[in-house]
Amino acid sequence: MENIITPSPSSYSISLTHDTDSRNSSIIHKLESCKSLKELKQIHSYIIKTSPTLPHQTQQLVYTTIISISARTSNHVPDITYIHSLFNKLENPTIDLYNIVIRSFNHSNQNPLFALLFYSDLLVKGLIGDSFTYPYVLKSCTLSYALREGEQIHSHVIKNGFVLNLYVVNTLISFYGACGAMENAQKVFDESPERDLVTWTTLIQGYVKRGCLEKGMQVFYEMCEAGVRADEMTMVILISSCAKLRDINLGIKLHKYIYDHDLNFDVYICNALVDMYLKCGNPTLAIKLFNKMPLKNIVSWNSIILGLIQQGKFKIAMNVFKKMQSQKVKPDNITLVGVLNCCANLGTLKQGKWVHSYINKNGIKTDGFIGNALLDMYTKCGDIKKATYVFNHMKHKDVYTYTNMILGFAIHGEGQKALKLFSEMPKIGITPNDVTYLAVLMACAHCGFVKEGFNHFVNMLKVHNIKPQKEHYGCMVDLLGRAGLLSEAEDFIRNMNIEPDGLIWGALLAACGTHKNVEIGKRVMEKVDKMMDKDKDKDGAFILMSNLYSSENRFRDAFKLRKIMKERKIKKSPGCSSIEVDDVAYEFRKGDKSHQQTKEIYMLLDIMGKHLKNNDQIII
């Protein structure tokens, strides 16, 4: 590499003595060969030092060349001060040069609005933007969501007669769409005499981004009527919009459109389709398409894994992850969040720990999504110590981090710790949300903090303007019920601002079971029976009540209830738990005899039960 820090004349060898043309081309060649902005600046200063009396024309050429090189080279981040200082030295910068610089800010990691400085500079110099300038400047406004500035540019577009330019029209629609000003976007669209696929797609995209999914679809139908054929990009936008609409029939029609119009089933289209089928509740079609995909990228794997998780198919999702590993596809943060979610729901602590060590080995930061997913996994898998460790080591905590940790403490019976954490939130500027309050109320319920629970329940609306939902009311019933305040719980339900459902009455019924209160239990049971539509959802309530009768020696009532269950074909759906042994998650249901070692399992269970009854310490 050349020594450019202390350049010698031979290393640059710019021929300053030859004729003008050859000297100019030598300088340009040297500047063009620069690999960084630093090098460019060094050569510039070298030229100034060694030839302070360059002819005016050559000087201007040097400035123009430096500006265009520093602006157009992708690894040269535009240095706004430097470029601006060079611009000031130029007598007549051309509109082309302005365009190059303005464009460079759209591709840099600097504030795109810097482009506007150059645009106003251009106006000061008495120049007028051309058909390239406006798309570039509008793009800068789009990237910065600068509605007011963009509107001003729009007025310049009208004044300077560029409203008929399709590139300008399309960028205007995109700009208004990004800023959420869909009325303006639609107006530009309506007033344009010419429209192409980009115009239609941009308008559709605008509506979809705003969440106006049906309207976006309606524009697509209008586009079809206008005889414009969609391309792959249009279809991806429509399919993902359809996924959000959860409309499988529409999804199938869009799928057919791709076939009928001979579009490419590229990786984007396939990913969008897989995601759509999963979100619309058809994992079979999603898996079929996924298996047929000729080319898969990380998004394909993530879409299928996360989609299966959304469907509650954690084991299948885990198997897909294993397949992904066997094909040597490197998981990214999104995959890991999904896998941790699986571990949390399957209770597979060992696999969760493996993911944690993978994260550490690969230097992935345990912040944000990843940190929260790790925390969730440890709390749900019952390792509160590790969960606390993860929490304490997270640098950037957000409302999800706090909610997770509070919930962790709540379900582990550490109510004081949960409430202490909750009290820390406002101090560091994190506002609790509805789920945070659910965790707080759970903590109070699990630890018998009736007074605190009520205070928090009131503060939800009073302090944070969060309207309590059914789940919060359910927690309050649970809180009173667990504390044995059964009549209070019954009154609470009757005075609620929302209509109680079977689940809320069910929470009270469970408390009646715990505290052996047959009278209230009987009343509540009748309520549950009336409230719940489907008999099959009442199984838990019937069993609870029948057990309550039995525990109070009212066997005749218990028998009567069981008889009703039989007549109405109400069957108890078996509770399910899972255990992880040697990386395999085993699920168990009551009466399940499908495991090979069923005999040994039940024998051990029997022994453990006896020990537990005697309060023995169990060592296996």
Place this chain on the structure above:
DNA sequence: TTAGGGTTAG
């Protein structure tokens, strides 16, 4: 040197 730049996470 032009425009839409598309798919996956609470």
